[in-house]
Amino acid sequence: MKRITFLIAFLIASITCFGQKIEINGFGTTNLSHKMLQMSNAQISDFAKAKLHNKIPSPGFFFKTAKVYNVDNVLVSVGYRSIKRNINADNYLVNVKKSLDPFFSDSPGYTSKIETINGKKFLITSQPMNGNITKAFYGVNTVTFTILQGSVQCSPEHEAEADITLKELLSNIQYKVQ
């Protein structure tokens, strides 16, 4: 009996740690196959000290609705916001790109592009920040009028790892359909 209890607990823990599903309220879901740990503020601070030269590149992405995860050497934040129902949601990504580009146009290494991944459009920006790298992503669910906003943040030596994490995260996005 004790062995069965132990096995059940182990399985639950494994499911929790690996291949977690991330609920993005109103927007949809995504998941990552990598081991990920949702982080508290203290853990974020410890992570920054250990792996981000003691600086969080873009703390603004840890907004109220955002959940922050540690995926190996990458800090992942995923959150959602609502948009007005009378706006043209299709234009959302274009508007964000147009709004951000002027601020980063003279920042070496900045890129921004609207990409289609698994049939879904995302705006992905990449910018060096505080000696680290922030890759921001934006999506829009035009049915629920909900925005996806998030980031992967890492030190420059782990950029490839961040790219893989980002691609998997966006590839697995499933829109919520009301």
Added chain:
Amino acid sequence: MKKSHLSFLGILFFSFLVIYSCRRDVQNFVKEQSISSGALESAKIWRATHLSALGIKLDAKWNDAWNAHTVIGDVLVVPAPEHPLYDINYTMRRVFLFSLSENQVTKCEIVEFLGYKYDVSNNLDILIKGYYNKNLLENFSGSIYQYDINYTFINSSKYENGVRKLNVKPFIKNMTRVQMLAQVKSYESHLRVNDAVDVVYHPPRDQWPQVGPGCVESWFTDEEYSNDRLTQITYTLESCVCPNQSSGDSNNSSSSNTGNPQNPPYGGGGSSGGGGGDGTSSIWKLPCEEVKRINERYAAIRVLRTALMNDMNSTGTNPLTEYGQVLKAPGNSLLDYSKSTTPTIGTYNPNTQTSGEWTKPANSYTFNPTDGYFYGLAHTHPDDNGASVVDVMQSIINPYFESGSEVHNASATEKDYYTIFAAGLIFTPNYTYTVTLGVDLSNATNYNNSINNLQTYYNSYNTNPATLNTAYRTAAQDYVNLHSGEVDNVNYTQSELTADASVYGLKKALGNAVNIYRSGPNDTKTSPITAGGDSNTASVSTVDCPQ
């Protein structure tokens, strides 16, 4: 102990008691002063009980007190500490006047007698008597200033050859040089009245002594009215008090030390515009006040906008090209802003040029600095983002601190003036931004602190520009993230989002080092704008200024 010894000791003790109780009168007797110890003690008690904790505690030289017989009765005159004056044609005495009734104080005033080519020291008794009997101020030319025991201004009057000039209101204003210049500019800008006001200076402006930062100058200020309308204001430099500087240490002989709060400058102490000043200078750089000055010159800014935007729009080939114009004063002095000039103009492509490499185009404009903010940099932004950290640094902050720059090499007076009138102008398709230096003119200490604040940003930017640039960009991105869902291109456009994000970013990066003003492309005046909050609450709003 024998009875006789006891009696002897008793008599000795009693004798000492009598001598002790009369010691002040003995002292007065020795000094040939006809004042009683009772009046003196009453004055000390009256002063102690009427001094406010927040008032200025002007020192009283009790040992030099004397009695004066006036039409209202005996008055105890107690001199106060004084300062040397800049102009030898003026003499000044500052005294406490305690009105006495049966050796008890009933009232006290602090009075300053200022004589012009009239020796108030030699005629002080006459002046004090005349003060209580206005008809007896024969031959007196000068001013009399009244204050209460806390050295708060009550009233003043002006005399010429013994005749009171009712149309002239004299004040003593204690200001830093930068406050003085701001006030002069205000009068020259017809701030107080719609008609021109003649401004007269003694000595003339080109003979003003050089002063270090933080020095407080006292100015005799005579405001002359005609039919209740201010027609002329005369500034006469009276003295200069510098921080951490011993008497005679400065460039002019009238300097003295501000370290003693019991010996404040004349005119009611060290507060700006003191002695009945209108306080204009102390609030001059507050956004709601500064915007009035900018709007007085806004027509010139609009002319410049039209010219530069026309150039930018007519090019069309490269939307990133910025067109700009350096705004600078002609001549050898930053203060010499009275002439028109044709400053350097040019274009700048952020993709191919480093900042400062402005290419001069074929067209040229004439910008009249008399009507506009006269020093800084005006340029266009093809997008609607306002001033960035780079723009502010290169337009207005770097020139102040950068070794070898025209402003850095200027005199202290000119540099003070620069902190008031420098501005960076950014023209975008939908907005005009005016960014000025955030300096606090309320007093010398606050002014120096705000210069130190600017220096901190300058040092940070020029040590590692990425720090402030990143602060600006991340804050702007936070604003875009929070408000992008509001863009409906009707009530809130993408251009407005960019514009607001730039203001939020700049305020987050540079804080109170800058004042930001914004207007629409066709507006005839601008308004102060501010930002606050964090990534969850970021907001930008126009400051609601009282009309």
